[in-house]
Amino acid sequence: MTHAISRRDVLRGTGALVLAFSLSRHAFALTETGASETPLRGLPGSLDSTPLLDAWIRIEPNGNATVFTGKAELGQGIRTALMQVAAEELKLPIARLTLITADTGRTPNEGYTAASHSVQDSGTALRNAAAQVREILIGEAARRVGASASELSARDGVVIGPGGFHFGYGDLVSEQLLHVDAQPTSILTDPRDFTVMDRPVPRVDIPAKVTGGAAYVQDMRLPGMVHGRIVRPPSYGARLAALDAGPVETMPGVLKVVRDGAFLGVIAEKEWTAIQAMRRLAALARWDETAELPDEARLPDALMALPSRDTTILDVGQPVAPSYAVDGLFSRPYLAHGSIGPSCAIARMEGDALTVWTHTQGVYPLRNALATLLAMPQDKVRCIHAEGAGCYGQNGADDVGADAALLARAVPGRPVRVQWMREQEHAWEPFGPGMVAHLRAALGPDGSIAAWQHDVWSQSHMMRPGPPGTLLAARDIADPFPPAPPVDLPMPEGGGDRNAVPLYVLPNARAVNHFLPEMPLRGSSMRSLGGYLNIFAIESTMDDLAGLSGQDPVDFRLHHLADERARTVVTEAAERFGWKSRPKAPAGSGYGFAFARYKNLEAYCAIALEIAIDQDTGRTVIQRAVAAVDTGQVVNPDGVRNQIEGGIVQATSWTLFESVRFDRRRITSIDWASYPILRFAHVPRHIEVHIVGRPGLPFLGAGEAAQGPTGAAIANAVRDVTGRRLRTLPLDAATVRAAMTASSLPTHSPS
Amino acid sequence: MLLKRVFLSGIILVAAGGAAALAYAWRGAIPPIAPPAVTSFQPDEVLRGADLALIGDCRTCHTTAGGRTFAGGLAMPTPFGTIYSTNITPDPETGIGRWSLAAFTRAMREGVDREGRHLYPAFPYDHFSLTADADLKALYAFLMTRDPVVAEAPANDLPFPINLRLVLAGWKLLFFHPETYVPDPSRDAPWNRGRYLVEGFAHCGACHTPRNLMGAEVSSRAFAGGEAEGWAAFPLGPHSPSRIPWTEAALGDYLRQGWQADHGVALGPMRPVVENLAEAPAEDVAAMARYLASLGAPAATFPPLPAAAPDMSGARPQSAGWQAAIAAPGTGQPEGLRLFAAACASCHEAGRPLPLGGTDLALSTSLSADTPQNLLNVVLQGVPASDGQAAPIMPGFVSAMNDAALTALVAYLRQTVAGKPGWPDLPAAIAAARDAAIPSPHAGAAR
Amino acid sequence: MITFTVNGTQRSVTSDPDTPLLYVLRDELALNGAKFGCGLGQCGACTVLVDGEALFSCITPVMLLEGRSIRTVEGLGTVDEPGPLQAAFIAEQAAQCGYCIAGMMMRAQELLERIPDPDDDDILAALEPQLCRCGTHMRVIRAVKRAAQALAQAQALAQASEGAR
């Protein structure tokens, strides 16, 4: 029953997605989650697209609850947070909940688990659904005893009334009781009465992860399971020129060599055999390579020279000034998600039905893409989310799902587990795009910003399935799908232009998004999208302007901030850090500050930090970072802290070390030796996260709040130490050393 | 142990050497100065000094793992005990902030600190004595404009009587013969520049020249190979054991980029040296290569290399694996070969180019040298990840391989891959390399 | 056939002797603790203890392990009875995705057996071979310290009760 309904919703969701891919920028308010921003029914969160309460919550006869979410655990702790939300409003102990996450056979379609939307979309839906379920149960109890619902209350899975009567939830629920549409409003628990929400409930997934339980798709062992590996081309667009797979086919333990056009895979009983067979096959294949990659050393120029589709996303007052006090070109290289566990999927073809266990961020979109790829009806393909290593955006998860599906077709009935090799993940994942931002700003006589112009260049940050052409395998098979058309995510969330509109009060400002339809390197969404570079550029410029006008960087920001919540986190971070009373930094040390509200829609985050730079090596270490964050109503404060700490550390790595390397043909950063990331020696020596509580306000996602401010705060601290404004990421040791050398010279030259 | 005894008796002899030695031994203090202002130096001089500091490798010895550059405190094990490097930042109390140029020059050229104490020759003043006034002035300007760091170096840990600085005077009398650099007019300017740097600031001989029992370089055997921190510093020039003779171009590339296709990747104590040279002026490094190349090449001692494996680097699709698929040799095959196939070949036979790919072991000097020291060090310790830098990483096998396995592997590499007779005394070398590879309990954060 | 002990139990495995230990643990012995991260000895996701010393199982052919004693994170305790290190990681909530964590814990276990009271530098140095992409480092460091304290307390208690007897 519920199945049929949820399928209808599924189709609606799919329709929205396809529309979004084909319509122009402003025609449809698409978000990175693949869902529409335009309300269909005016219901809270994802209830709007899946209104039936029992699509979200079912009460078992024993009174326990099964809770469904279309979002997936990506290591961000969403499983625990959503259980807290549901438990709180259901008035049921968390131990009596079972949470089913993203599964096209069972859960609502909530698009992608992305863009820090999970608590906002699914958490809001579950909170309201749970509250309404609770009220329905209370109402049912009232009906049975002929009392008024207002006299009854629910606690610990029991509805109790004045006469001392009580009903367990299991006794109240009947087949159709919860099979009703949600209402627009719910009776929500007052934050003062929370017993589960806003508490640091320990994560439910951690015990298995620290004891060797089967926690990941990588750990699944299905009966009869075999192992697959893929041979990928050496470079984008390479064509298979010759291959004699015979020697691999006869290797002991090899079940099959799969070849469909240039899509090459091996299947073996044992994983190690599959790897050896893959290596063998790779050595036998001959390719014609055609890729013409940009000159890595001049990436910003190459990007700005590409044809662009320009959109003015902000235009107020008179943004053009006769001259600019600050005028700088900021850039970042392509960045790798770099999941520690390479992507993995298991697929099984049984009869005419395919099941794929996958750590995709979007089970429904992947399901649809696979169905098209394999020419199967959508209802014959089921994608079930199983955790992988942290992905931070679109890594190889979807691609390996397609790889596994294609291999599974070759050995019907047997589950095929495919995991990518390290070099495949590094070379083939869709990178966070290389970007350029040009900022110009002028100061007025009163020390306020008089004019502001922001131009940003970037290719698409959203090339997820949907269209089968988003999947690597779909391009290599004999009858290939065309590459998917580039998607320019529109404002207000934006893609490359995410956070390009400052939150500051600027009477004269313009921001232009130069969307690059061409994609020199494969790219898609990576944590914070364009926000990381745009915030880096804006917050660097704010600091320079503060300096030029002789104002303290924090005061200068406050002077230009009207949003009270923004002012609060800025003030909080500054106070907790001791910004005002910060001592003069010892030689080689300095302070940096930065702030942003992610997407101008999600969490507010301000970061103050102190760094120490070794003068002669340029080695930079964060001595102390203090973050203040406002995520609206907090579900799990420790979860928020974990996300912000992680965001700071990850963004430190992006900022100091990382760039995807390539020659004119191939990606050359294919492992941790060629793509170094932060190791323990560079861990910040101290991180503090202060949460500004906002009881009762809407949930705001926290997973991507810290990245932009961290990069900018580091750059501002480097400027504090060296007097040099560095605008080209990464701020690696050689770059910082050069700045230090320049600043250590006896005479004072202007920066 | 033997070394130590000989050294001690030598010292005692010298100590008895009479009044002349004593007179030589007493050096006066040079008066302290107020730390000079940064602005009292010229920028171009500071920059020149920075280059010389790189060529001189100053920061390698004067910086601890994870510590501030030039703040000293690095423990330097010597056959005679542990010496700690000093703080050469301009901190007035714990560094050289109160040193005048004259004091600095005397220390560099004569091995005597500002207070008049003799310095241990771990500080290579026997090379720095060659340096020119202008260069010392530039180096001084560079160091005196660094950020001062308060850091007291730990006291040296040396046995009596070596702990008496006075006895160093005797050592100097015997072994320290300062000279100034005299250009060779028959050679071109780059060669002369190269020789000046190699013999002077770069102090290459400090590691690559053998030392006598009292720790002094044997000048008659210059560049015949020495030792540093448990690693062999291979002979240069005519004694080089390299599989393919070094050329000037190869030396230049190696010194500048830290690797060279015919020779491999700089490891061990050579790694920081090339990291420094990578930042030094290209002409200077090229000049050093020119001089080193002129030391001569060995008469060919190797049979020609077996036909190289077909170059797969163009054809091999990197994204499917820079690791080679290696068929496991049968159990009847020698254990060393089986170990090599299982543990080494997937990287070392994969054809991924240097520096990130596995070195072609047939070309590796570590296999063809007279000592297994470096090979053992690399196999046991691996090449740890360089913090934040793109650089080769190799896992170490110290915990994985027992002595029997190591012996079999080394025998295979030495005899079959390098085509040379087995090393004598392998068990002792393995024991020593194992000692060196075991992580010390308080190693401190890696740099 | 190669025989060794895994978490105290003797096991004989039939995988080819050149198979890296990682695949023997995961494929043949169905243990999840050691993870595939790079297969190159660069990330530490596959770290296990062999005779008390941490090593990368992904590049260690099983032929080297005859008669030796292997420990994986499964050997440190169970979900129901987590060992001190596991309890410390749970208490500090020291995981995001957690994929790197089992390897981290084995490296930490080796450290604590070598240095029971590690300072920050010891911990940073010991964990240097281990990568984490989620940025869980701060919590990992805290968890290692917490485990060290717990072990010290347990030891003090044991000594006290010994003394009381």
Ligand code: FES
């Ligand atoms: S998987 Fe073994 S070190 Fe990365």
Ligand code: FES
């Ligand atoms: S917790 Fe995800 S990689 Fe460390």
